[in-house]
Amino acid sequence: MNTLLLLLGVAMIFAALFVVFAALGGLTQERTGVHRSLAVLEALTSAPQEMKQELEPPFSERVLIPLLGRLQGLGSRLTPADASVRLRQKLEHAGNPKGWTVDRIIAGKVLCFLAALVVSLLASVAMGIGFLPTLGFVVLASVAGYLTPNFYLYQVAYNRTEQMQRALPDAIDLLTISVESGLGFDAAVAQVARNSEGPVAEEFARMLQEMQIGRSRSDALRSLAERTQMPELRAFVSAMVQADAFGIPVGQVLRVQSSEIRVKKRQWAEEKAQQVPVKILIPLIFCILPCLFIAVLGPAAISIINNFSGTVG
Structure with a gap:
């Protein structure tokens, strides 16, 4: 019994020593890791601006450009073969806006399609409309989103x-x-x-x-x-x-x-x-004339209502 207790005590002593040494080693490693992190932060802080730009690429290079590359590949598979020629001609008519290429337009069409699909679906769910109206609204919004870059190029070419x-x-x-x-x-x-x-x-x-x-x-x-x-x-x-x-x-x-x-x-x-009278006809009918009728006939209508109701205006 005494021998067993002695062996158990020695084992506990060795276990305690092992735990102590392990803790000391862990603390040392932790301090070393902290020192290394501080050294890296200090080096980055004191590094030249060019080196910082190389080590820390902007968000567009890390996220947007790879995303556009994948969308471009998807759009190229879904776009007809002659669409690139038509888009290049539209770019020529629009004056080749800076940063706009055929590949980016194709990627932008896919991105606008997905964005319009998600937004229209969320709006339909939020409004609580039925299945068929939701389906029609989502389809129309997705098609409009897909054609948005084409509309933009047409408008730029028209203004130019x-x-x-x-x-x-x-x-x-x-x-x-x-x-x-x-x-x-x-x-x-x-x-x-x-x-x-x-x-x-x-x-x-x-x-x-x-x-x-x-x-x-x-x-x-x-x-x-x-x-x-x-x-x-x-x-x-x-x-x-x-x-x-x-x-x-x-x-x-x-x-x-x-x-x-x-x-x-x-x-x-x-x-x-000669086109001015025709173009001004719609705002004249729906915007100007109603306001004019309210301003001119409003007091007369109030007087007539008061007379028929038996009150003194």
């Missing part, structure tokens, strides 16, 4: 075309004056691109760059016409290509085109002015 219609006559006049003053066609185009602003100046600058890298004048002009949706600019390009092919003096052609574009601009302004 209107800006070009306003600025084209002045650009052609400046081009005509520059050629008639003795400059060559390329120098006159550079003068227009340098002294003008907006989409027309950008398109002329791009045409000049294409001619400088080796493309012929006719090909550069045809590319200019393909990137726009303006009939006036297409007619101008056609006249300039024919003048270049048949050797007709450029100044004479420019003078005729300038006067024709001025006439078309006046006709376009008159057309817009």
Whole structure:
């Protein structure tokens, strides 16, 4: 019995020593880990800004770009083969907005589709409508979300075309004056691109760059016409290509085109002015006339109601 108690006491002593040494080692390791963490934090704090940017990429690079890559792959499998060509043409008409590519548009269409699907489904559940109305609402919202990037590109292209219609006559006049003053066609185009602003100046600058890298004048002009949706600019390009092919003096052609574009601009302004009464008809009927009727006939209606009710107004 005494021997058993002695062995048990020795075992407990060794166990206590083991626990003590283990605790000391754990504390040492913990302190070492804390020191290492503090050292890393201090190194990151004192590191140059370039190194911090490399070690800590922004949220867009860590999350958004991989997400867009996966959505792009999904959209590419669901999109028809010729859709990329149509999207690239729409981008050309919109002036190639910065950061917009065909792949990003496809990924954006999938993202808008999923967002519209989730939001419409949650809204339907919150309103507590039936199954068939929920299904129809979700389908319509999802399709609208999928087509949202296309609507945006169409609106950007439409606004850009209107800006070009306003600025084209002045650009052609400046081009005509520059050629008639003795400059060559390329120098006159550079003068227009340098002294003008907006989409027309950008398109002329791009045409000049294409001619400088080796493309012929006719090909550069045809590319200019393909990137726009303006009939006036297409007619101008056609006249300039024919003048270049048949050797007709450029100044004479420019003078005729300038006067024709001025006439078309006046006709376009008159057309817009004729559209004003039609466009103002809906807000006039639904917004202005009801308020006018309330303001004019309201006191008379109150007096009539008071008279019929037997009260004195």
